[in-house]
Every structure is written in structure tokens, then in C-alpha cells.
Amino acid sequence: MAFSLTEYAKGNVLAVQEYSILSWRGLANLFSQPRYFGDIVQQMDTIGVGSLPIVVLTGFFTGAVLALQSANSLARFGELSLTGQLVSMSMVRELGPVLTGLMVAGRNASGMASELGSMKVTEQIDAMRALGTDPTRKLVTPRLTATMFMLFFLTILSDLLGLTGGSVIASLLLRLDLNQYWTSAWQTLRYADVFMGLLKPVLFGYIIATIGCYYGLSAKGGTQGVGRATTQAVVASSVLILAVDLFVTRLLMVLMGPL
């Protein structure tokens, strides 16, 4: 078939429309019966508890390397004592949410896309519809709720582990006073910083779950199609997290004043 620019454009517009409808319905289902609390808890366990090791490790090492790198620059200005502040601001406002989001995207957007994709190509999604159950309600909404909820807490944990990683470096390699490190890290944070750092994971959770489910539910073409859907879900959710991060940061800076 000859390549048609119109068909290509139509296909993309249709994909955006379908994604928008799915994401809206995934959220709107929360406000009407039936709700699948059992599935939500199960997904919280898979997404939240299951992601703990990678989030803990990512947070710790990011904080540690951040302390190491920033100390190098700060030492030139004789401001090594600001290490705690820098690690704290960077982790809470930016690196904690973004890196946790990217890690969870790599682990769970792929998991959702492959699981739902396999169900799609083996007609299990059609079977569910045929049995009178809405797959968006039964499959998408629990994943969406669980990811938004758990990413929020995983980010808090990641921030804390990042600060801990920084403190280990500050104490062992930089010979800084731990009390000073933690006090400056704590005191530099304002409500606006914490608000920004905790709003982002909720948005990133929404992106991860909706993108993962969308690519899974639109998979076609057997196992190869499932593989393609999985890759696309990770790539799309990761890029979208970084793009949304930029816009949200700028928006919050405008709304809440220079931070």
C-alpha cells in the first residue's frame, strides 16, 4: 500500500484520541461502581513493594554521587558546607521524582504493556468484554490508582535514601559534620520545594500507568506485537516524564514565585 501522509496523520490523531479516552475513563471509573479494591491492593503490592529495591538503590547512589560531584565544585568556592543543601534541593525537587519515575516506568510500564498486550493478542480482553466486564475498569483503573499512589511514597523514600547516600559521602569522604549536613539539608527546604517534589510523582504515576495500559491494550500482531508495545511503552513514558517535568517545573515556578 502506498504511503499516505493523510492516513499517517489520521492514525496519529486517532491514537491520541484513544489514549485520551482511555486515560480519562481510567480516572473517571474511580467515581462510579463497581470498584475493584482487591485488584488495586494487588497492583500496589506489585508496583509499590515490588519496586522498592530499585528505588532504594537508585535513590541512595544518586544522592551519594550528587554529594561527591557537588562537593568538587563547592570546594572551589570554599563552600563545602553547602553540600547538604544542594543534595537536599536537587533530590527533593528534581532527581527523586524523576529518577523514581524513570525506574518505575522501566519496570512497570513495560510490565503493564506486556501483560495487557498478551491478554489482547490471546483474545482475553475480548473475553472479558464478552463476559460483561469493562477492561478499563478491571485492568486500567487499578493500575492507574496503584501507580499514582505508590509512586508518591516511593519518591519520598527515594528522597530520604538520596539524602542518606549524600550523608554517607559527606561524612566518610568529605569529613563534614553529619549534624551540620542534616540540619542544612532540612532547613533549606521550603513548602514550595516539597510541594513540587510530591506533585510530580503523582503526575508521573498517571503517565506511566496510562501509557503502559494504552500500548498494551492496542497491541496487535502476536508476540512480536507485544514486544513492540512493551518497548514503545517504556520509551514513550520515559520521554513524556522528562518533558512533563520541564513544563511542570516552569509552571510551578511561575505560579509559586521564584524558588
Added chain:
Amino acid sequence: MTEASHNSTEKTVVFENVCLRFDEQVVLDSLSFELEHGTTKVLLGVAGSGKTTILKLSLGLLRPDSGRIFVLGNEVSAMRETELFELRRRIGIVFQESALFDSQSVEDNVAFRLLEEKVAPEEIQRRVWEALRFVELEHTLKLFPSELSGGMRRRVAIARAIISNPEVLLYDSPTAGLDPVTSTTIVELLVKQRDVYKTSALLVTHRLQDAFTMATHYFNSEKNKMLPVPHGWDWDSKTTFLVLNEGKIVFEGDAAEIANSDNEYIKEYLTL
């Protein structure tokens, strides 16, 4: 299991001038037919003639480009997806590849609809056992679909379809790819469902012998087995045939009519 309640004045499934195409390919071309209550219509035709599509259209899983489809008095082709979920609970379907939920046990697969309807656990347990007893697989409760043979998976799919006493059943090639013995077991189940519970059904199949077995056998409840209809019996099997070719109906009638048809395509099809 209780008999499904029917309104005799209402047709179970009605297709009115239904057209459907995928891209450039015409799948159904102004197709019209009716399925009476308590009867079985066997849909025959070569691969790609639109048989499975008819089942998916009946459930509202696909939408026609034009024409109207009525199932149990509801115009499926004009209903929204959210409205269709309620109607679909009155219809059972057996997919060609069974489409069992592979991460759930046989018990949970069969109980799926009842769990969704929040039926009491004791009631679910009883009805799951009853449905699995019907397909003679009550010993597989705790197994997973991957641990079953192809024929067993089809039988579990039948149990899942009949557990809520549907008013109409849709079978998509339930015997495809199975050995003759397993195929006969499954055809016997379909005959049992037709004769004991009087459920209306659309049966898609490639196997002519299954279709003729459906038309020439009855279920004897006393002996609990399918038997051939003896000569001289005034027996209406309530089974008719519908042959499709390139999205159009080329034949509609009973077993005797199809066997004696003068239509060249039908003759060729029967000798394939």
C-alpha cells in the same frame, strides 16, 4: 441449572442488511438472517468468509459499517459499550482459542461472571462445580489453563460460558484442531445444551461432520449420552445451516436441504 426464559415472539438474533469491511476488504455484504428461540444455526464457510465476525458483531465486540443487529430484542449496533456490558451477561461465548484467563485457575475462570456479580461464595462454589460437572472436568478446579489439553480448555470455556444460564450461546469453532474423540465429546455437550436447556445458539464450524451430528443426534437424558435419531421419529433437531461465501449467504436451510442442494458452490463445499 434452570432453563433460560424466553419470549417466544422475540427472535434471539436478527441481522438486517449488515455490511462490514476491513480496509478495502469486504467481510460482510448486506447480510440478513434470523435465529429463532431455542434453535441452533450452524455457520459454515471457508476461512475468511466472515463467520467469526458474525459472532463478534452479535456481542457488540465489533461494529457494522451499516445495517442493524438485534440480540434478545436490543439493537446491539446502536448501543454504547457501557450499555452492552449488561446485555453481554445474558450471552455466552466460547472463543476459538478458548481465551481463558491464563493467570487464573480453572475455578476462577469459570466463576468469573459470578464473582463480578458478587454472588455468595457458597453459591459460586456450587455452580462452578455444577458447570464443570456438565463438561466432566470437575477434577480440574485448582489447575491453571496451561496445565490443560486443548480439548479440556475448550470444555472449560464452555463451562465458563454456560455458568450464568445464558439465553443465547455463541460457539466459535469449538472443535477446531481437536482429535475426533474430543470433538465428539464437545459436540455432545453442545447437543446436551440445546436439548436439555433449550438454549439458542450460533455455531461456527469448519467441520461438516460436527454440523451433521448436531442435526441428526439428540441427547438422551436417561442414558446421559448423545444418540442418533432413529428412523421414523418425528424429531425436529431445531438445527439449521447457513453457508457463507465472500460475506454473502449462499445457502440457508436444514440438514436434508443442504444435502440435496443443487447449488454448485454447496455441492463443491460438501465434497471438500
